[in-house]
Amino acid sequence: MNKVTSCLVLVVAVAVAVSVVGAAAAPPKITCGDVTTTLAPCFEYVLSGGKVPGNCCQGVKSLYKAANTAANRRSVCICLKSVTGSASPAAVKNAKSLPGKCGVSLPFEITPAIDCNKVN
Incomplete structure (x- = not known):
């Protein structure tokens, strides 16, 4: 292997390492679509009351586990604030x-008045 090839291999290896470390440092953000899809089994209860369906609680617990960073908790908060606003x-x-x-x-409390910037 000549010096140019060795250098190219080193540059590619460093670029791959940086992209892997960068990807690991920034977990995917929860979107409002994720929130509404996960909580879809809860819509009937939210609109009409009554008994909470079991699959609704599964969604609530799943979303709770997924919101494992401050950024994800704020994303969930912003979505719920938006939905409850209307x-x-x-x-x-x-x-x-x-x-x-x-x-x-x-x-945080589910309310249209929440300041999601204060959610940690």
Whole structure:
């Protein structure tokens, strides 16, 4: 192998290492689409009340586990804030009750008035 080839191999190896480290340092962000898809089984309860479906609590718990960084928790917060901003007071009340009914303790309250920038 000549010097140019050796140098090229070294540059490619460094670029691959940097991209792998960069990818590991920035976990994927949870989108509002992810939130609404995961919580879709909860919509009936949020809109009408009644009994919380089991698959709703599975979604709540799954989303809770996925929101394992401050950035992801803020993304979930922003989505829930947006959704509750146009919801009826009864729907907001039902949404607020979901974490507790599913055995999850959120680091923020589900409300249209939340400041998601303060969520850590």
